[in-house]
Amino acid sequence: MGFILISLIVLIGFTSYFLGSLRAKKLRTSNQKNLTSLNHYYGYYVALWAVVPALLILLMITSFKSFFIEQYVLSDFIALGSYTETELSLLFTQIENTALGIKLFDENTILIDDAVNKLNYINKTIENLTYVTVLGLSGLLVLYSLININYKLNSRKIVEKFLLVLYFTCSLVAIMTTVGIIFSLLYETLRFFSQVPITDFLFGLNWSPQRVFVRDAGDLDTRDLANAFGAVPLFAGTFLIALIAMCVSVPVGLLTAIYMSEYASPKVRDWAKPIIEILAGIPTVVYGFFAALTVAPLVRDIGQGAGLTVSSESALAAGFVMGIMIIPFISSLSDDVIKSVPQSLREGSYAMGATKRETIVKVLLPAALPGIVGSFLLAVSRAIGETMIVVMAAGLNAKLTANPLDAATTITTQIVVILIGDQEFDSPKTQSAFALGLTLFVVTLALNFIALQVVKKYTERYD
């Protein structure tokens, strides 16, 4: 029914646009006085009245409908008072299935048959009511707004104001999503911290959340929880892998940027830059394959050849591949920043008899430094948030180690591990994922914020 109804509303919208314009035209020709806006603005004005309230009402009906239907259909069962909330919702699913002709249970009671009838009846009624309300409202408002068109009505202003509200609402969607995510993280995190002290989480050295399930939850005391949820090994692993990634991507990315901005001929730039930027577009799972199947064994073989003990999943392999992945972040941004250093500074340096290398090292890089640092910080926050490569190539073992040849794990990986499979959402193990998520969020947010500030400071310099 939704599709037909919405099509009808749209149709009314188009029709009313023409009606509005037509009426404005008539008013203009029948009288000497001037209207405040162009004809088509009156069209928009009427069309907005026709469409927007109708859609809002429709939205309201659809969002409250299911709750109302459920209450109505289950009223007999609720009256019995012997069902829990979960049972009621299961029951409702059964009724819905029966209404669709799917019979999962043979022993349908009279009550259920009765409820099925009720369901069919209420669905039909609500559908009819919706049609009448929405279309009636739409029609009435079209009439109202058509009558409303006169010389004093500034429809242009009204339409512009509506657009303003629309733009604002759209931006609000993004903002509200962010706020919503933060609050849901915060809520679960606080529940987690009510069971595990925040200091134990932030400074504990032992991460083994599965221990919580070894024994019955009732036997646990807080000391066990504290021992299970020390996140330092995860922070250390994240830091280690991000550090390895930066060791790869900073020199390669920066030198690429210098080559692209200062040495490459336009021809080379034209084909090389897009290819480098493709690196950022490769799905991280593919990097994961690459890390797990190619780089990790290679690292292991080389390490063993040199007489070192290397686990087959190593932080080095994951960090290396991650470093390759974030090269374009650094090279592309730094390239732009170096290129945007005014040509006059290059000329000033050349005119002093400086060589190209001296000009780059002594003038261009210092001038572009804030922007370059900004690109590093963005790359770091990308590296810290990266999950797939680490899951596939660095292992899941939360060991506190600074040895890059050892297996390591990161915050993101542990979140994945914790939330895969059937979980009870009120166990501390599951909630710890939210605490980790919030930590990660705060860290990347801080990095992004610093990066933006640094870049901003840079852009102010030449204005």
Next chain:
Amino acid sequence: MKNIKIKADNLNVHYGDKQALFDVSMHMEEKEVTALIGPSGCGKSTFIRCLNRMNDVIDICKVQGKIEIDGNNIYAPSMQVEQLRERVGMVFQKPNPFPKTIFENVAYGPRIHGIAENKSDLEEIVVNSLKKAALFDEVKDRLNDAGTGLSGGQQQRLCIARAISVNPDIILMDEPCSALDPIATARIEELMGELKTEYTIIIVTHSMQQAARVSSRTGFFHLGKLVEVDKTETIFSNPSDQRTQDYITGRFG
């Protein structure tokens, strides 16, 4: 007549397919100010940029002909561009101090050319250059402040100090006052008068009054050709070419 410092011989310059200079031949005298005037796009900036080979930076630019400084062809294959530019300093239209401190701006040239033997040497060079550029008194208490924080006129004098820090023979000035107010312009012109006792100065300018005030010889460029070059008084009082006459009397340009 003074010694001839720079001599250009049948200079032709192309930017891609477009020819910017046609058979320009002229000379500049040592320790004098030579002004190059002419309407926009006449090739005077192109010409001055040939004198320290700044056009090398532009890929599509091709220079044919000969420019001799002290009798050596600067376009000869054996010529080291870096050494040439050490001897031929340049000041640009828009002040372009590096985003470094005032001290570091002036110390840049001596550092890359290894002129100063030690730190006190370097400090002496910086102070002397700033003094010669008539800037020292204004900035002596804040040598470690950013050079970009100075006023436009001060920035341009900083650029002049930077140019003379490596003790060049020649200073090229490409419309050095066009971004400055009249007072700052007057200071730079005054400075040029002092500098010409030590340096050969070539200045490109839009302002005929400026050319008349500062230079002893003036060349008039039009459509890529050097129309006329002579003593400044002669150019402004009794030019031999009708186009020069028209330009200096404001009939075009």
